[in-house]
Amino acid sequence: MTSIPGNDKQTRRIEARAQSRLPWGKKTKSALFAFFGIAVAVIGLLVLDHLSSGISIRDVKQSLHAIPGSVLMTALFFTFVSFAAVALYDVVAVETIAPGRVPYHISAMAGGAGYAISNALGFSLLTGGALRYRVYAAEGIDIADIGRIIGTSWMAIWFAFTILIAVALVIDPSRIPWILSFGPVLDQLIGMLVLLAVAVLLYWLSRRERTLNIGRLSVRLPSSQGALLQILAGLVDVAAAAATLYVLLPAGSVNSIPAFALVYVVAVALGIISHAPGGIGAFEATIVAGLGLGQNPDAIAALVAYRVIYTLIPFLAAIAGFVVSEVLRRRHLIAGPTISAVRMFEPLIPPLSAGIAFLGGIVLLISAVIPDLHHRLEMLADVLPLPFLEMSHLGASFVGLALLIVARGLARRLWRAWFLALILFSLGAIFALSKAFAWEEALMLALMAGTLLLFRDSFYRKPLGEHFSLSWGWLASVGTTAFAILWLGLFAYRHVEYANELWWEFAWDAQASRFLRVSVLILTVLAAITINTIINGVGRSKLRAQPIPEQVPDLVAMSPSASDALALLGDKRFLMDPKGKGFVMYARSGGSLVSMGEPVGSDDVIADLAWAFRGLADRTGTRTVFYGVGPERLPLFLDMGLTALKLGEVARVDLSDFSLEGSKRQPLRYAARRLEKEGISFEILPKGQTADIMDELRAVSDAWLEMKSGSEKRFSLGSFENAYLSHFDIAVLRKEGTIVAFANVWRGAGNQEIAVDLMRHVPDASSVIMDGLFANLLMAAKGEGYRWFNLGAAPLSGLSDSHLASRWNRIGSFIYRRGAEFYRFDGLRAFKDKFGPKWTPYYLICPPGLATPRSLIDATNLVSGSPFEVFKR
Secondary structure, three states: OOOOOOOHHHHHHHHHHHHHHHHHHHHHHHHHHHHHHHHHHHHHHHHHHHHOOOOOHHHHHHHHHHOOHHHHHHHHHHHHHHHHHHHHHHHHHHHHHOOOOOOHHHHHHHHHHHHHHHHHHOOOOOOHHHHHHHHHHHOOOOHHHHHHHHHHHHHHHHHHHHHHHHHHHHHOHHHOOOOOOOOHHHHHHHHHHHHHHHHHHHHHHHHOOOEEEEOOEEEEOOOHHHHHHHHHHHHHHHHHHHHHHHHHOOOOOOOOHHHHHHHHHHHHHHHHHHOOHHHOOHHHHHHHHHHOOOOOHHHHHHHHHHHHHHHHHHHHHHHHHHHHHHHHHOOOOOOHHHHHHHHHHHHHHHHHHHHHHHHHHHHHHHHHHOOOOHHHHHHHHOOOOHHHHHHHHHHHHHHHHHHHHHHHHHHOOEHHHHHHHHHHHHHHHHHHHHHHOOHHHHHHHHHHHHHHHHOHHHOOEOOOOOOOOOOHHHHHHHHHHHHHHHHHHHHHOOOOOOOHHHHHOOOOOOHHHHHHHHHHHHHHHHHHHHHHHHHHOOOOOOOOOOOOOOOHHHHHHOOOOHHHHHHHOOOOEEEEOOOOOEEEEEEEEOOEEEEEOOOEEOHHHHHHHHHHHHHHHHHOOOEEEEEEEOOOOHHHHHHOOOEEEEEEEEEEEEHHHOOOOOHHHHHHHHHHHHHHHOOEEEEEEOHHHHHHHHHHHHHHHHHHHHHHOOOOOOOOOOOOOHHHHOOOEEEEEEEOOEEEEEEEEEEOHHHOEEEEEEEEEOOOOOOOHHHHHHHHHHHHHHHOOOOEEEEEEEEOOOOOOOOOOOHHHHHHHHHHHHOOOOOOHHHHHHHHHOOOOEEEEEEEEEOOOOHHHHHHHHHHHHHHOOHHHHHHO
16 A cells, blocks of 8 residues: 655644544534524424414314314315325326336325325435335336436426416515515516426427436436426425415415415425424414414414324325235235235335324323313322322323334334334323323324334344434434424413422422423433434444354365455454354444455355345344455345445466466566575465564564554454464565565465465565565465465456446546556556456445445445545555
């Protein structure tokens, strides 16, 4: 490896500072992203509180009961129309990007269910987008096309927003709030120009097939008919969604339909930014402020009804649909297509279960902060002591907040999250009965627990050594939800005048006091979780290596692959074959389990071990990665649903016809003879003598590391460890009896392959020290009857730069050609080419799609410490 030229000490200080800042920069951005969303939600709640200061919760309840049934049915109809239009987004997008590859009913259900979930839970790309990815990936659509499908769907709704604003400017510009007016005529002209631009776009698309190129990204645009259909679907979606709220609002609250449409669009956008489930708080505040409805209890009741009809009911419908699917999956006498459909939607069960837990937490928290019915409290007073009631209130609030947190584990298929959620639902049902005899809540929580029981097969993952922490995004969602519910409590008890004595008042009718104590508990738990996330970060604790199993050295000795000796390094864990006939050596890095090479053992167990490793990664909620495997078993890994990234090529010298004769070998002959003239001798010492020369070897190694300004690599290469080196013969070069260079020798079984690992020398040994060492090693290996000499890998060599090649190949080829200032990729290959090797590709095997770059980063971190370390070396 080469160091960066210049002042070495100053360079290392700069590098160390830069490296120490890298993770914190990412963490800071994530934290700021989360806190910004929380701030938007809190500001919205404060605005809503100010605008509704003259309204009591009793007024809102009365207004809710007064909404006519016909109005509710009309709102349900518009909700159905809106979600049908949403489903059409994906149908058109799929037919544009991947025509004929996904049935209409599947793309429609993916679009509708994805939106129902993202609308309820927030984080559209992490919920609805992830669900679409899972459904379409199961249909064989690659990650690039899935991204194009999601992007095309998003484009449709933003077109709808733009067109609605333009129509509003044309129809009634004088009443549009929040838009800088240039006068009615100019405002109408702007609106007409926008509509004209849309018409021109449709005409342009009608001429021929169009492709949008943004840098290296290429997106096929829909036909004019497809674009028109998506625009119409977007208009129907937004119009129907807005109509759902419009019919619920009291008469006279909307003076201008165009103004109402614009306010609704802005409210939706702010709700997305806030990260709160459904944009709660920010959405309501925008509607109330934009339409001037602050002191109207009927309007607040309409917003509550809208939340139930447009957010909660579609979400519950999606859950019910998948419950039915799971029931059908357990029946044996069903048709094949039904089984196929159920299997396809099984990946949606974890996020839907997370939604169930989140909803259960919200129900308990709302119940804990709003007043209970007096007649039910009187019933409890006859059978329960007061302290039991007080503890039940605190317990219900704690369980509710815990369910919001546990929901993240359910989304990751964690068994412990599923088990804990069952306990929390059970406790929540008990607390609901004992705090206010809320049998409706208890029944709902019991049904949720039953639903989780039905899905128990989907939760099987048991992470390895992972500490508890929430992602910043999930913490933002939990925080905004908690603040919204606390605001609801303040709204419910705003008629109670504050006094310090309220904190210590314990009585059956002291419900405001119970709310204050619950608020402290919720805020305390939130603060503790936030502090834990700041201190421990978002990630996984280090998974320690395990002692080398006693069968491993014998299996390494029987392996024809010399590099399997890395199992003796002591930095890995092992997945053993039950009969001791093979193993997988691996380590965890980030969210990946990384196997060093393919499984080691006899041919009859390698496939089973590979699948077992795949299962281990799946059970522990990590990505399956095989680092540095050859092409022979690529079909096995592709059958696992994994993808292969070419990392470079391995050089292997055929010793059967190798010699130092001929013009091509002249540099090697010169190096060998030069060493002899300089009095440097070569020999291979058996491993029994390694301990006697260990101090000399360490002195050479330390001098070499200091010369290279580097540190030991790991995982894919050996490091200077006494226990490790004691397993191998050592090739040494001596000058006047002193060791000036060495290499430990890996030997494959049956004289199939030989290789070297550590190759180190003192700085002033000889200018041809490495060429001479390899020349002697190759001739010695040939003399011992070995078939191949493995010279190791040349990273990124042999990658295609054709414009038709994969994106990874083009990027790797570019780095190989242009990255000389960081690392001599071409120089390493040129050095090995002197020996006339045969080049064989080697690969990184990992999950496809969004997991591929994460897997690559995890493997790089494991091998080199960090991507920054790679460039430093």
